[in-house]
Amino acid sequence: xxxxxxxxxxxxxxxxxxxxxxxxxxxxxxxxxxxxxxxxxxxxxxxxxxxxxxxxxxxxxxxxxxxxxxxxxxxxxxxxxxxxxxxxxxxxxxxxxxxxxxxxxxxxxxxxxxxxxxxxxxx
Numbered sequence: 001x002x003x004x005x006x007x008x009x010x011x012x013x014x015x016x017x018x019x020x021x022x023x024x025x026x027x028x029x030x031x032x033x034x035x036x037x038x039x040x041x042x043x044x045x046x047x048x049x050x051x052x053x054x055x056x057x058x059x060x061x062x063x064x065x066x067x068x069x070x071x072x073x074x075x076x077x078x079x080x081x082x083x084x085x086x087x088x089x090x091x092x093x094x095x096x097x098x099x100x101x102x103x104x105x106x107x108x109x110x111x112x113x114x115x116x117x118x119x120x121x122x123x
Contacts, residue, residue, distance in 0.1 A: 005113070007104060027097050031065035038077030045080060054084030061097070062090075072100020 004025050008017060021027045036057070045053065061068050068085070070078040078100070085098050104110055 007113070021099075027067075028065065030067040030097065032067075033069055034061055034066045035069045036077055036081050037071065040071070040073055040076040040078070042075050042079070050080065050083075053080060055088050057081065057084050058088035067097040067099055069099050069101065072102035073106060 006017070006020060022029060034057070057068065060066065068081060070081050072078065074082060081098065089098075107113070
């Protein structure tokens with residue numbers, strides 16, 4: 001699976017970030033945004049509920065041209081979103097428009113990411 005990331009300042013212009021995602025990352029402009037938020041505590045979903053949640057979320061996103069927004073943390077509800085994208089998202093990365101917006105301090109080994117594959121885009 002291919003991941004891209006960008007670190008932005010609090011006062012970054014949303015338009016510049018959108019242009020990065022559309023032009024550089026070649027994501028399709030969303031027709032809808034699905035935000036999935038919940039507690040970061042881990043919990044167990046029964047298998048049937050987990051499958052229904054994942055399949056339903058991905059079907060809704062693909063059929064509507066939506067982006068799925070999460071907190072990007074691999075725990076709680078966001079973990080189930082990530083698993084759903086892997087299981088039901090298909091092979092076409094252009095249809096896997098899932099965006100995690102994570103605080104910099106929550107990323108393990110974040111200092112290893114500084115200065116790698118730097119692209120200047122007005123941030």
